[in-house]
Amino acid sequence: MKRFLIAIPFVIVFLILFSCSSNTQNWTHFRGSDMNGHANVEKAPLHWSDTENVVWKVPVKGVGWSSPVVFGNQVWLTSAEEDGTKFYTFCFDLKTGKLLDEKILFTAEDPQRIHSTNSYATPTPCIEKGRVYVHYGTFGTACIDTKNFELIWKREDLPCDHMQGPASSPIIYKNMLIVHLEGTKDPYVVALDKATGETIWKSVRPKEIYDPLEPVYRKSYQTPIVISADGKELLISNSAYMCFAHDVNTGEVIWTFTYGYDSTVSQPLYWNGLVFVNSGWIFLDNTPFFTRQYAINPTGKGDVTNSKMVWMCEDEVPQIPTPVIVDGKMYMVHDRGMVTCLDAMTGKPVWKEKLKGNFNASPIYAAGNIYFINVKGDCTIIKPGETFQKVAENSINETVKAIPAFVGDQMILRTKDNLYLIK
Template sequence: MMTKKINFAALLFFIFVFISCQTEQQNWTHFRGSKMNGHANVESAPLHWSDTENVVWKVPVKGLGWSSPVVYDGQVWLTSAEEDGTAFYISCFDFDSGELLVEKTLFNSEEPQRIHPTNSYATPTPCIEKGQVYVHYGSFGTACVDTKNFEVIWKRNDMPCEHMQGPASSPIIYEDKLIVHLEGTEDPYVVALDKTTGEIIWKSVRPKEIYDPLQPVFRKSYQTPIVVNVDGRDLLISNSSFMCFAHDVNTGEVIWTFQYGDDSTVSQPLFYNGLVFINSGWIFEDGKPNFTREFAIDPTGEGDVTETHQIWMYEDEVPQIPTPLIVDGKMYMVHDRGMVTCLDAMTGNVIWKEKLRGNFNSSPIYAGGNIYFINVKGFCTIIKPSDSFQKVAENDISETVKAVPVFVGDKMLLRSEKNLILIQ
């Protein structure tokens, strides 16, 4: 009898694991994936396509947005906006057919802030969980929508931010919280909202004694944070402009800071093998943005850890916009102008470098055993993670792409300037 109970318990465990794995393969909940590490939990992924070959469906998207899609229970959600910033939309499509299920205007603006010519008014990627999708358009508004009846659960547009170049930081879900960054040229801050009501749980404004003396242009930031567990405590890693903050994610308390200086962080932090990896944004020389630095940090410290917890620093063709990717101990990063560098993640030593064609905004994604690099013109180079550059395939969708590709099941979902495309 005892053996039967053990076998039954084991069977239930394996069923639970199997269902969990299947669920992960069918969903994509945040910017750069459900674990926000750029890894797609799929066994296979498309290797060959064009603007007509292996396209399951292709549907137009209203307005303009550089946000990436999110997927849950067969629904694809994404945001867009009018090019002049006067209206902000959310759309839901059926994953299998591409059918438009709903399209809603969530916010309007009579006098929108200006944005950078390369940005859009809908660049932050939504985040999603069972029953709710959360969208964020910076100071223009944040909302929660019911994914079953498509009704707005809550929304608010009372969190100010002088973005200067438009919003770009994506929201993330952590337990009962929705965490959003509103870091502009005046009083940059991060806020944790109650995800069920939209009410503020905590708010942390960047220290005025440090940020007020900076030029306004050096206060803005466009990064998306991550949450990591360090010695039993969950920390929000927020690499803001000028310096990185590690907050207690439950209270907003600043646990440690790391200073790197200067302007406009965009790239998302990474966490691997006990280390946090952060991007500095532009480092200025002679009054001009010159280069970007990548840092590896031991996250176990407290207070100002700039001089005590840096493990390594690298500054040769580090990307300003695309987020690096770590696979099997190697960091792969593509510079905005196309140079791919492979580093040893634990030492920062260069393993190889290779130039790809075109310019890049989209971050690389690891799917089905390969790494996908998609440039701004929609040309994709697929490589095998390795100690040397090993090209697997090249494909061209012939459309402008700045969003991150999404991998669900054995298919790839790609958002271009005007369309949403499912590739097999």
């Protein structure tokens, strides 16, 4: 008994260390396992090129702007033919880059057109032990067994006129896979049973609000988050025209926040009791004017537009990249390269700095630094703080629109043509 009691602390320490180690080896969703742009790692690469500090590099068939997800020793990625006729999944070995599985999950004879800057495989998969879930918008949603690579279920009956192509990524929550299909007609969000693919609930945006809008102003490409507020589990969905907070278990709308019009892309954030949502383009006199970032108190009911706004910023707010919050400061990079550091509780600017190039990928905080990667593959790494502090600059010399994944002390980077493991 005495030996047993002495052994207990060592077992507990081992379990904690194993849990931490396991956590650093997984990257399960768009913008990380916690969907907040934070990598749970202690070390991360600081210097690389297309040849320097590259552990492996493998070509990726087709075109896709989806980000990689990682669980254990598997890296999963989606792609599609440039013309949208075939939709792929790939599984690579994390250590070697070896292709473990490749599938054509869906096909389309006459696919919808997409925006020239988008792809047919932009939504990022999500993954958990034994299962990976892939989504291509209206073209199909599926679940694959990660042990034997067999297809468990798929859905091809979730219609959406995307107009500019799919981009909203799915998320896992409890027994549900939640996907947004918000196009130019009857935009909606649906929760699927992740075990079977069957619909648990579906919430269509209110017709009395959306039908009077021009179809182009109804579409949305954002990825939601789930938070706990005021004793409720809320799905925060910053759709076109307004943000919805749903009871995530039933789909019931708890509150709404109106900002107006079109094409939300940037993902919501949650920090220190506040929800941060991006409006997408706001139009004045039919002309795209600006994008706004809002901080909202999420404890209300009904229309909270006037009662729960904490602050609003409209200066150099990005449309596509999602900001990241570190130590009470929000760091956002505008699509054209202006980085703004804001106080997250007040919205007041702390500093600004212009980076070269245009940006689609969201910044990621890893091992004490923030990584900003532009479309040309140039990465600026900074130290968060009261002033702009550049740590390093690197370039992969390829087009990058996907968010890198960080596991262990390594970075997995998807470019237009290749997948890299960098150390």
